[in-house]
Amino acid sequence: MRLAILIPAYNEEKMLARVIQTLPKKFSGITHQEVIVVNDGSIDATREIALKHRVTVVSHWLNRGLGGALGTGFEYVRRHNFDILVTFDADGQHHPEDIDPVIRPIIKKKADVVVGSRFITKKGNMPWYRRMGTFGMNIITYALFWVWTTDSQSGLRAFSRHAIREITLKSNKMEVSSEFFNEIQTKNLKMIEAPIRSIYTSYSLNKGLKNIEGVRILFKLISHRLFGK
Amino acid sequence: MHDYLINLWQSIWPLSPIKILFSVFALFAWSRAVLRFRAKQMNQKELAFWSFLWLAMIVVVLIPEKTTTLAELLGMERGFDAMTFIAIIALFYSVYRLYIKSNEVDQEITRIVRETALRLDVKKGQAKRSKRKTK
Numbered sequence: 001m002r003l004a005i006l007i008p009a010y011n012e013e014k015m016l017a018r019v020i021q022t023l024p025k026k027f028s029g030i031t032h033q034e035v036i037v038v039n040d041g042s043i044d045a046t047r048e049i050a051l052k053h054r055v056t057v058v059s060h061w062l063n064r065g066l067g068g069a070l071g072t073g074f075e076y077v078r079r080h081n082f083d084i085l086v087t088f089d090a091d092g093q094h095h096p097e098d099i100d101p102v103i104r105p106i107i108k109k110k111a112d113v114v115v116g117s118r119f120i121t122k123k124g125n126m127p128w129y130r131r132m133g134t135f136g137m138n139i140i141t142y143a144l145f146w147v148w149t150t151d152s153q154s155g156l157r158a159f160s161r162h163a164i165r166e167i168t169l170k171s172n173k174m175e176v177s178s179e180f181f182n183e184i185q186t187k188n189l190k191m192i193e194a195p196i197r198s199i200y201t202s203y204s205l206n207k208g209l210k211n212i213e214g215v216r217i218l219f220k221l222i223s224h225r226l227f228g229k
Numbered sequence: 230m231h232d233y234l235i236n237l238w239q240s241i242w243p244l245s246p247i248k249i250l251f252s253v254f255a256l257f258a259w260s261r262a263v264l265r266f267r268a269k270q271m272n273q274k275e276l277a278f279w280s281f282l283w284l285a286m287i288v289v290v291l292i293p294e295k296t297t298t299l300a301e302l303l304g305m306e307r308g309f310d311a312m313t314f315i316a317i318i319a320l321f322y323s324v325y326r327l328y329i330k331s332n333e334v335d336q337e338i339t340r341i342v343r344e345t346a347l348r349l350d351v352k353k354g355q356a357k358r359s360k361r362k363t364k
Contacts, residue, residue: 037354041342051354059350060342068339072346079347172339223328 001083001107002032004076005099008069009090010040013049019088020053022096029107030084036076037090040069067176071169078164085164089155098196102158105192112163112189113180115149116156116196126200137178140218144225147181149193156196163189170224175217179224244291251290259283 005023009016016037023035035055039047041063050057058076060069070087077085084106086099098116105111118126119134126134134153141152157180159167166187171179184191262279265271271279289296289312296308305311 038346051352052356053354054356055354057352057354058346059352060346061350062338062342064339064342068342071339072343075343076347076351170336172335223332 001030002081003027003030003034003084003086003103004073004080004082005033005035006070006073006077006085006087007035007037007055007090008040008066008073008087009037009042009046009050010063010066010069011042011044011046012090013042013044013046015092016046016090017049017053019090019092020050020055023088024096024099027100027103030103034080034082036073038069038073038076040064040066065171065173065176067169067171067173067179070176074164074167074169082164083161085159087155087157087159093198093200094156095197095199098156098194099158101194102156102196105194106158106160109160110190111192112160112166113184113191114158115151115191115193116154116158117149117151117193118154118196118198119150120193120195121197126198130200137217140221141178141181144221145178145181145185147185147191149181149191151193152181153177154196163187171220173217173220175220175224178217178221182224248290252287255283255287255290 007016007019012019020035020037025033027033035053037046037050037055037057039050039057039059041060047057047059056076058072060072073087074085084103086103088094088099094116102114102116105114119131134151138149138152142148154177166189167180167183169176169179169183183189259280262271262276262283266273266276293308296312298308300306300308300311303311303314305314
């Protein structure tokens with residue numbers, strides 16, 4: 001099976017090299033593995049740093065946001081015939097060992113989408129305000145898309161070939177995290193969750209979703225839901 | 230004294246200042262449309278639309294009685310009510326259209342950036358080879 005590990009990166013020169021280097025080189029059941037960095041119009045050395053590693057680098061010449069970068073990754077993966085796609089954050093908040101439990105259900109054909117959830121086990125050091133924000137987004141996701149998830153904002157997710165073909169992303173920015181659930185619901189994809197841990201540093205906290213952003217996202221999501229635009 | 234001054238002003242100049250201000254503004258806005266048309270940044274249809282809109286506003290401001298006919302058609306008593314009602318609906322609708330339009334433009338830009346990236350900017354990185362020990 002062919003596995004693509006997709007890393008959307010915007011101004012991640014500090015962490016990107018370490019993230020790429022620590023990715024496992026081999027997974028059981030995977031014959032070919034490719035790491036794809038989508039450089040989303042970074043103005044620092046993200047692109048150059050990525051090119052020093054054995055990865056594929058797709059570069060946007062304008063910053064389009066997380067949703068835009070993920071959409072480009074999905075399109076690349078569709079055009080290059082992969083069986084499994086894993087999205088992995090570039091800010092170093094994921095444990096590389098958590099990739100395996102996320103792709104395992106896909107290899108075993110038990111699910112189309114696996115969401116790595118930071119809330120299934122209680123280990124981890126997510127700050128309380130971040131926990132509250134994510135919980136709020138979970139409720140909004142449920143209210144709008146009728147899919148319950150314990151971690152609607154997770155960056156570590158795996159997709160089967162079927163899901164890769166079906167999912168089309170419209171959001172450009174952070175609301176893409178919730179848009180996935182809209183796709184899961186409307187395209188009738190089978191989703192399960194797998195426990196992952198997160199590493200919170202002041203660096204990754206600054207990079208992630210701020211609670212105030214949630215309000216803007218809420219408006220966007222409601223508009224998507226009501227008007228389909 | 231106060232009433233006398235107001236009466237005097239109204240007999241010399243029958244238009245209230247707000248009407249004058251608004252008419253001047255509407256003429257200014259209309260002139261912008263004409264300039265844009267001359268610069269060929271606007272087509273005839275658009276010019277006709279904006280001319281109608283701004284000139285109609287001047288008519289409404291100068292002869293407000295005219296709007297009463299419209300109000301009666303809509304089942305309202307005063308012309309002013311009808312104007313406010315129509316204006317609010319029109320504003321809401323145009324904000325909604327603009328919002329949709331800007332979202333669409335945003336998505337178009339992403340599509341262009343994506344297609345350019347996938348066609349022209351896919352590079353394979355090469356890991357530095359560790360220096361091979363010879364002999």
